[in-house]
Amino acid sequence: MKRLIEKANALTESLPYIKKFYGKTFVIKYGGAAQVKEELKAPFASDIVLLNLIGIRTVIVHGGGPKISDTMKRMGKEPVFVHGQRITDEETMDIVEMVLGGLVNKEIVALINNHGGKAVGLSGKDGNLILAKKKMLKRSTGSDDESIDIGLVGEVDQVCPDLLYALERENFIPVISPIGAGLHGETFNVNADDVAASVAAAVKAEKFILLTDVAGVNNKKGEIIATVHKKDIKKLIDEEVVSGGMIPKVQACRRALDGGVSKAHIVDGRVPHCLLLEIFTDQGIGTEIVE
């Protein structure tokens, strides 16, 4: 009975958050440990189904890095990276599309559906959801900037959210692969954080939540910074508080805020039910990026 009452209390404490977020849209970048570790999959799926049932609309954008390289190797092709970006020739692009759109995307769809949701997998080609254009890699070399062609790597040019709205009207949960459609029929490999940030901006999401494999943005003492204001991002990067792989994540958050998203969150995907913990508590977990 005590257990039951604690449960009732937990529900009651959630009430203000449910009221606050009712009918709002959250765009969630799903990746890292949360996507890969078996024991984290069920909590993620059940969180998503729960959020949808209590009136929060979710859009999921996933990545899929390691599986792509594995498959390339199995097909006798060595992955090559320049400055962290995958050199993407046509054959590589085919493999990226097969793995992301065919395997990873549908696995997430099935995972959510097996927990009682109604997920629908999409790539950026579907309904021209993500229009992309070729991205050149910029590299500073002494006096000049050098532009490197890294193949079919794209950046988001435009998001056409009509398909998302059509699905949401019928309570389907969109799950998006970061594949972009070029204007001339090309297929582009687009960074998943970028796709997620652009989608969040296009649908004017209430929250943009990035699941990562770190506890948040740390200050120099190693403590999590609870809140970062947009205007301070540049300073934090200059001071190398934000550095390495955290830089593009923080920049994706900034772009989402620029596009009209209310709040962005860098959340530790290694914690089970991290979505609920972020959403249903005042302090949240991880780092929030706000105006």
Add this chain to the structure above:
Amino acid sequence: MKRLIEKANALTESLPYIKKFYGKTFVIKYGGAAQVKEELKAPFASDIVLLNLIGIRTVIVHGGGPKISDTMKRMGKEPVFVHGQRITDEETMDIVEMVLGGLVNKEIVALINNHGGKAVGLSGKDGNLILAKKKMLKRSTGSDDESIDIGLVGEVDQVCPDLLYALERENFIPVISPIGAGLHGETFNVNADDVAASVAAAVKAEKFILLTDVAGVNNKKGEIIATVHKKDIKKLIDEEVVSGGMIPKVQACRRALDGGVSKAHIVDGRVPHCLLLEIFTDQGIGTEIVE
């Protein structure tokens, strides 16, 4: 953090119930300690608001016995009861209507609204919601049945749920006083359990929940009976397992089931958050009456 994870687990465990009851209507008879004791009011109101936010539609029917007698005495009128039924002359009826419709009903409305809900108080006259007809008291006296006139006491003749639907469409929460409108302009004092059971049948409620001041239906050893089947009710009454004030409550449940309600519940209103405990656990609390 441990506290947070327990909270997330509590939400997660609620998921199957939220899924099960999404979009369903629960009719709740609100009365007894839950309605009177200060410390039970806030949990009730917060439960109602929570249920509505997660997609469960609620209709509340309340009683209000003690306050009626208090007011009668203050106005110099002695309450008279025959077989537990209040003799209701016109002046008494006016007091019943004033207390139930004016004071008690609006107190509940304000309580829910102060917790963030959108409650609307109604009596059976509003939109001809509860049409009632005069009820005669039957008393067995030796060989014959005797019929006693107890004044403006009525029983439900017909429920016109259009007003409830109009309010639900806009997410208002109806709170109903057990006052019935007679066909010839009379006002009738109707038993609140009966009104609640009739409303539950009229809207084909998923659950009819009776908040009482007992832990449920007890067997002869004093243990709670978890489930009573409709067909066994007569036997339980004959064997005096169900007796006294529990008899009309069980009969109201039976009428609700006869009218198409899926399940009826006799729940201990003295337990804070008893609604959540009943709805979000498999065992529930109290006694359920089923087909």
Add this chain to the structure above:
Amino acid sequence: MKRLIEKANALTESLPYIKKFYGKTFVIKYGGAAQVKEELKAPFASDIVLLNLIGIRTVIVHGGGPKISDTMKRMGKEPVFVHGQRITDEETMDIVEMVLGGLVNKEIVALINNHGGKAVGLSGKDGNLILAKKKMLKRSTGSDDESIDIGLVGEVDQVCPDLLYALERENFIPVISPIGAGLHGETFNVNADDVAASVAAAVKAEKFILLTDVAGVNNKKGEIIATVHKKDIKKLIDEEVVSGGMIPKVQACRRALDGGVSKAHIVDGRVPHCLLLEIFTDQGIGTEIVE
């Protein structure tokens, strides 16, 4: 046959008014003789039902003064007034709410429903319809203004007309008690003319009609003034053409006009069918207040 033809002519003469007011909303302050005298009740109810059938939406706000004092006395409490305002302690507020919301409101609802309408009784608490705040009585005393605390007397802070719209969509006729909901859970006794004027402004009513016990605003010769322009109200009060109890009525009309109502009318509620006479004739009856 002559009788029939006169009837047809009467209908025909009404045509321009029916065309003019089709789909418009009238807010009617119901009180005084019209509300109390038995022989005036049926004509009022039948007028309301007729107006609704020919496409005019009505919202009724009622008062209920004498009944409140009667009930207070029966409960051993002496009514106290300061400058015409009822000193309202908590106990008095309970009685006000009981009498207005429980008895008077539901009597009007039943009256209209028995004439074939679909009335629904509301207080300002329902759906947070009338949010009110405490009103202090101002009294000029020689050099200074004095502020007197008269208890739970409130003034309208905000009207939330969503509930009215939800009811109108389904052709229900709202009947409102002048009870206001405070922001901190208080209940306020609010002047019915003020509530009616505020509701009229909130729904941008075509007409605000005040039923009173006088024939209209008289000039110094005792003749009714057919039309008063808003800009002249101050002068009429300064010259004591408008005086005594007529002052707050004219001021309520002014507030309604300020809030966007097209016309306000002070109408003699003692005349049977005064609503029809006002609405279906060019000259109208009583005094109209216009921009």
Add this chain to the structure above:
Amino acid sequence: MKRLIEKANALTESLPYIKKFYGKTFVIKYGGAAQVKEELKAPFASDIVLLNLIGIRTVIVHGGGPKISDTMKRMGKEPVFVHGQRITDEETMDIVEMVLGGLVNKEIVALINNHGGKAVGLSGKDGNLILAKKKMLKRSTGSDDESIDIGLVGEVDQVCPDLLYALERENFIPVISPIGAGLHGETFNVNADDVAASVAAAVKAEKFILLTDVAGVNNKKGEIIATVHKKDIKKLIDEEVVSGGMIPKVQACRRALDGGVSKAHIVDGRVPHCLLLEIFTDQGIGTEIVE
């Protein structure tokens, strides 16, 4: 003032009829004196506009006999009738269509619109509203039946009321010429009473009202028979109570009743406001034909 109160009473007495017919459809055959005499035109138009404003939907079917013959003569063509039916060759049909569809129909449309309605003129060709087939004239000659070809005279084969519904949805008032569209592109001259009865049946009208130049069906003493039951029609014809031009009118009423119309009325169109008199009184005027 007395005049005003009589007017209010007239409106009040209309209330039960307005309630009864709200949202119902009346099909009115407009012809005879009501259509031709100048002083009867305005009352007819104002009645139609009034009925529509108080929620009664009207469909008007008109005739136009004399004007057709006039125009024929002006164009040097002698009208020929056999057993009361106009022999209709192609040239005659053109004149019929010109006069009915071009002149008479649009005059009625303008008349109603000038009184504030929104009339739309139609012929049976518009939206294939009235599909007709050739009608042969049957004549008994001693031992045999003879079939006479009277040209492009048709009878109603099918009514497609979709166009009427599209117009009613937007509160337009359909005014129909009795021209039928043949399946093979022919144009047919159809009896207006027949078209009106068929339209009334197709839209399941509440009332079918035939405006005529007589006071109703008379009994042998010359008194109006208030009510004729459908089953008695044959007997009344056999006994020559119903005779001459009244026979096809009574038969059109019978067909309307057979098709599901609630009541048919033969009304004296020479009385100003005869529509209001029929609809807003219990006794009505003229003769009603009922099941």
Add this chain to the structure above:
Amino acid sequence: MKRLIEKANALTESLPYIKKFYGKTFVIKYGGAAQVKEELKAPFASDIVLLNLIGIRTVIVHGGGPKISDTMKRMGKEPVFVHGQRITDEETMDIVEMVLGGLVNKEIVALINNHGGKAVGLSGKDGNLILAKKKMLKRSTGSDDESIDIGLVGEVDQVCPDLLYALERENFIPVISPIGAGLHGETFNVNADDVAASVAAAVKAEKFILLTDVAGVNNKKGEIIATVHKKDIKKLIDEEVVSGGMIPKVQACRRALDGGVSKAHIVDGRVPHCLLLEIFTDQGIGTEIVE
């Protein structure tokens, strides 16, 4: 089989035009040879039905000149023209209305319906579609302008397109006679090109297409000018490139463009399927008038 493949190719080549015009409205002035010559009627009707099926909404405005004079003569009335305008007394107006609204309009309706469309014939009186005012003929005479009264000839004052929208919602095809309703109950004879241009402007048509009996606007060498820019119209008239009967046609096109129509076309109605040829080819046929 070769025939079939050519057919498939024709459909395929139409695809870009179908995409481009999907859901757009075209207003078509129907007149001249296309309306009169038997062999051109069926292609016109089938074009109209086809356009509607592939999602192009059409509104047709027709003329009817020769038939009016014929009928006048048959009725012993000599047509009189001043500067190309028909002197229209009341009797003439009746004939105009009979011929246009009764005969010509319904013939076109039947023609389209027999090809599978759902046409509905309208005059400007129906639903007050075309409000017109009296037009005076201006004539320069040496030093002064002279104003000549030519009777019931009108010009468009206002178009009320509500009726067109009501019909289009249900996929009916409006066919309009150029008859205008005066504000004081008059009937006006209005130039059909003017009515068509005004309707095109009122519904913000994508195209305004004038079917004429010439191949287009010719330059001085007798070649068709494919495109005329609005700003050049005055110069073309001054240089007498555009002259005679072509002047009012070009001016109607200009008015349509001024009113917001995207493109106007002067098309050779003598070519079978001229509508399809204009719409489904890049070069079109005839002359287009553009901004």
Add this chain to the structure above:
Amino acid sequence: MKRLIEKANALTESLPYIKKFYGKTFVIKYGGAAQVKEELKAPFASDIVLLNLIGIRTVIVHGGGPKISDTMKRMGKEPVFVHGQRITDEETMDIVEMVLGGLVNKEIVALINNHGGKAVGLSGKDGNLILAKKKMLKRSTGSDDESIDIGLVGEVDQVCPDLLYALERENFIPVISPIGAGLHGETFNVNADDVAASVAAAVKAEKFILLTDVAGVNNKKGEIIATVHKKDIKKLIDEEVVSGGMIPKVQACRRALDGGVSKAHIVDGRVPHCLLLEIFTDQGIGTEIVE
């Protein structure tokens, strides 16, 4: 100009078919040469876009055989077939899903979108569109039937068309991979013809069109049989008129008809614009299977 007129004629001849199929749904099995040969891709895509623009709703189900085996080989896995069915272990299933859902599906989506359509790629997992169950291979061996486990090969258990309806409402064109979702989270490789037939039955398609690499069903003389009646299928198989790979195709057609589809067609996908030829001609091409 002659070319243009032929084009107009082609459009005109299509009119009856456009009328007939307006608003109907066609399910198309896309495969074989039509899917693989470069020069057939554009005609297919343009046909699909055209059909959708003229009001025919299409659902496409595709196969993808050769690409699967190619990819398997590149990944060092030898494809194994038993009785024409691919032995599908988990690793093979992953490859099937990658190739079909990731590569082939999205290529078709992009092809259609580049022709101006709004295609959306789906697998049977999306929105639980295709629920499948394990299929055992039956093999007759002398006296007994032998059941062979061929791994994750499934057959359609249930189609949930809600997702298709949600997409069609917004004019998206669904493109489905033949992947089935098992009830216990499995992924099944399902025959594309079977999926297409089941989807056609679920949406009560007007036509089920199978694009194949043959000209149709041949009789023993090698001539195409234009029409096969469902009742004759068994006989045709027994007589080996229908044999080999044609048997499952004809059986898929039969299942579609059993499920309520109006007509099934086996069409030669090697002919450019075969869809238009089938739909817009009376004789059609290939073989139709009818009740």
